[in-house]
Amino acid sequence: MTVPLLLASQSPARLSTLRSVGIEPEVLVSGVDEDAVLAALTATHREQGWGTPDPADAVLALARAKAEHIAAEYDTGAIVLGCDSMLELEGEIYGKPATAQIARERWQAMRGRTGVLHTGHWLVDDREDGSHGSLGATSSTTVHFADLSDDEIDAYIATGEPLQVAGAFTVDGLGGAYVTGIEGDYHGVVGVSLPLLRDLVTQLGVAFHDLRA
Incomplete structure (x- = not known):
């Protein structure tokens, strides 16, 4: 029997990645206030004397908030998957750029x-007969960028793609020409790490192949 998966993300790349391995999830996008989630995480770290949250913790907190919001708001009857991605570059953290100018400045950096x-991943087992477990982990992959000219940066930004994705780049789309190599999980860069997802659902007592339609 197929175990239903619900993707709490509007990312076409994440949906495509899951479909590529035979998983056809339902999709519901959460209305989580990401700034509020990060502010609460930062406050907790400061109260505990832990300093500033690192990016791996930040994306995990956002992924958890998305998954838990959907599980709380809807009777999904599924395993809910929340994800979030950020690029860390020389101590700076980059999500989606809000404007073309921001994307240009990021690529120049x-x-x-x-x-x-x-990429943070969080699962909530919201099945009626499931474990009702909740767990997650972060996939971190090193990405090497090509030394683009200003004209190349402007041409890439003109496509609109960099404005839609964390870090202002893709590895599976138009931005693939500007990534010279990766060290780690390719799918984690795309948006959802399949090996990590397999490990997490296994911890919930579900075989990965049972997610396939």
Whole structure:
């Protein structure tokens, strides 16, 4: 019997990645206030004397908030998967750029350099007969960027793609030409780490192949 999976993300890349391995999830996008989630995480870290949250913790907190929001708001009857991604580059954290100018400035900082793409994954077992467990982990992959010219940066931004994705780049789309190599999980850079997802659902007592339609 197929175990239903619900993707709490509007990312086409995440949906495509799951479909590529035979998983056809339902999709519901959460209305989580990401700034509020990060502010609460930062406050907790300061109260505990832990300093500033690192990017791996930040994306995990956002992924958890998304999954738990959907599980709380809807009777999903499924395993709910929340995800979030950020690029870490020389101590700076980059999510989706809000404007073309921000994307341009980011690529001017990124070109010829190396960053780490962090993708948080959180699962909530919201099945009536499931374990009702809740757990997650972060996939972190090193990404090497090509040394783009200003004209190349402008041409890429003109496509609109960089404005839609964390870190202002893709590895599976138009941005693939500007990534010279990765160290780690390719799918984690795309948006959902399949090996990590397999490990997490296994911990919930579900075989990965049972997610396939």
